[in-house]
Amino acid sequence: MKFSTPQNLQQIAEILDCDFKGDAYFPVLGMNEIHVVQPGDIVFVDHPKYYDKALQSAATIVLINKEVECPEGKALLISDDPFRDFNKLTNHFNPFIAARAVIADSAVIGKHTVIQPNVFIGNNVTIGDECIIHSNVSIYDNTKIGNGVTIHAGTVLGADAFYYKNRPEKYDKLLSAGNVVVHDNVDIGALCTIDKGVTASTTIGEGSKLDNQVHVGHDTIIGKRCLIASQVGIAGCVLIEDFVTIWGQVGITSGVTIGEKAVISAQSGVSKSLQGHKSYFGTPADDFRKKYKELASIRLIPDIIEKLDKL
Numbered sequence: 023m024k025f026s027t028p029q030n031l032q033q034i035a036e037i038l039d040c041d042f043k044g045d046a047y048f049p050v051l052g053m054n055e056i057h058v059v060q061p062g063d064i065v066f067v068d069h070p071k072y073y074d075k076a077l078q079s080a081a082t083i084v085l086i087n088k089e090v091e092c093p094e095g096k097a098l099l100i101s102d103d104p105f106r107d108f109n110k111l112t113n114h115f116n117p118f119i120a121a122r123a124v125i126a127d128s129a130v131i132g133k134h135t136v137i138q139p140n141v142f143i144g145n146n147v148t149i150g151d152e153c154i155i156h157s158n159v160s161i162y163d164n165t166k167i168g169n170g171v172t173i174h175a176g177t178v179l180g181a182d183a184f185y186y187k188n189r190p191e192k193y194d195k196l197l198s199a200g201n202v203v204v205h206d207n208v209d210i211g212a213l214c215t216i217d218k219g220v221t222a223s224t225t226i227g228e229g230s231k232l233d234n235q236v237h238v239g240h241d242t243i244i245g246k247r248c249l250i251a252s253q254v255g256i257a258g259c260v261l262i263e264d265f266v267t268i269w270g271q272v273g274i275t276s277g278v279t280i281g282e283k284a285v286i287s288a289q290s291g292v293s294k295s296l297q298g299h300k301s302y303f304g305t306p307a308d309d310f311r312k313k314y315k316e317l318a319s320i321r322l323i324p325d326i327i328e329k330l331d332k333l
Contacts, residue, residue, distance in 0.1 A: 023221040024052035025115055031083065031097050034064070035115055038107045043089070044097025050083055053111055053199075054221040055241070064111070066104040077221070091218065105187050109197045116199040119145055119163070125256045132242060144180070150206070162218065168206035174234070176213040179204070183220045183240030183258060196220060198240065205229075211236065211252070227264065239276065263298060272307075285310075 032046035049064030056072075059081035061067045066085040067076035076084050077093055085107060092098050101107045125131075125143045132151035137143070142160045149155070150169035155279045159173050162180025173179070179202045188191040200219025204210070204226045211234035218224055219241040227233070229247040232333025236250050239258035244250070246264040254268050257276035262268075266280050271289040280286070291305030301310035 023054060023112075023116060024032070025050070031099070034083070034111070035099060038085075038099065038101060038110060040102075040107065041089075042098060044083075044094045048083070048097040052221075053115075054081070054110065056081070057220040058219075058241070064099070064108075066108040066240065068104040105194065105196065109195075112197040112199045115319040121145055121163075126163075138175075156212075162202075164165070164218075165199035166201065167204045168208070168228070170207045171204055174209045174212040174214075177210055178215045179210075180218045181215055183217050185220055185240065185258070199226065200241065202226075205246075208232075214238075218256070233270075246284070266298075 029050040030046065030233055031042050031044050031048040034050050035042040035098060049062055050064060053064040056065050056076060056079050057145045059079050060081055061082050063080055063081045064083040064085055065076050065081035067073055068087050073090065082095065083097050083099060085101055085104045087101055087104050089100050109261060121144050126145045126147065128145050129143045129147040131137065131149045132153065134151055135149055135153040137155050138157040140158045141155050144161060144163040145163050146163055149166045149167045150171065152169055153167060153171045155173050156175040159174050160178045165180050182198045185196040187196065198218050198220050200222050202216050202218050203223045205228040206321065207229045208226050210230045211232055213234055214232055214236045216224055216238040217240040222241055224238060224241055225243045227244050227248065229248040230244055232250045233252040235253050237255045238244065239256055239260065239305040241258050242256055244262045245266065248265065249267045251268065251270040253271045256274045259277045260274055261279040263280060263282040265283045267285045269286065272286050272292065274292040278292060281296060283299045284296050285301040286292065287303040290303055290307040293306045296302055296307065302308060303310045304313040312324040
């Protein structure tokens with residue numbers, strides 16, 4: 023998330039009421055999660071295991087819960103609770119503004135786009151030309167939809183990320199300030215849920231087709247012309263490259279990459295990154311032919327045991 027107006031280190035420290043290390047006028051341009059940070063961004067870290075990763079990331083401002091040596095060209099914000107203060111910044115720079123109508127005044131809708139009854143369209147949403155949005159679709163704030171997109175009934179675009187910190191007294195939610203971006207000529211089936219990014223965009227690439235009841239987690243990027251069948255569950259921060267086919271009831275864990283033109287058979291469980299131009303099956307998903315050979319071998323076990331018993 024980029025700030026609408028550039029800030030400096032001292033201004034951010036005053037918002038958080040925390041100490042800082044670095045030039046008071048050090049530029050602060052936005053805030054992001056570590057996998058999408060850029061120079062000028064704030065990244066937060068609250069566990070020693072990840073200090074080095076945060077300090078060595080592209081982010082130039084690190085919100086951290088320990089005073090450490092500041093790397094050259096960077097600045098630190100010293101907080102007793104970086105998770106809490108990251109949420110504080112989200113509320114400050116991206117506050118929730120309730121829409122006062124079914125279609126917010128700030129929404130922009132293109133030519134020849136059809137909006138069916140009972141659709142909700144939030145603040146700062148943009149929808150392109152020649153789209154069809156069927157009844158009971160909810161499109162949250164800041165969603166961007168291209169041209170020629172069809173979204174079927176009951177789908178939700180822009181729900182919060184499933185992202186929590188386990189504190190002794192409760193699960194503390196990390197606020198979501200990102201959005202959903204749907205490119206041209208995408209079809210999204212009924213009752214799909216596409217969560218917005220925490221600080222960046224969850225993206226559906228041009229020409230991709232999602233069947234009914236597909237879930238796409240926060241910050242996931244789906245490439246061009248992918249086919250995703252019903253009841254597929256995709257966790258957050260997944261990269262699905264172009265022309266991938268995913269059949270029904272596949273589950274994909276967070277942070278993995280599915281290579282271009284990969285095919286994943288129904289009811290497979292993806293627990294690691296998969297190379298492109300191959301077919302996969304099973305849990306954990308593996309090469310299609312290898313997995314079927316394993317199943318064939320398992321079916322031979324009773325015969326082998328019976329032969330051994332006769333010896």
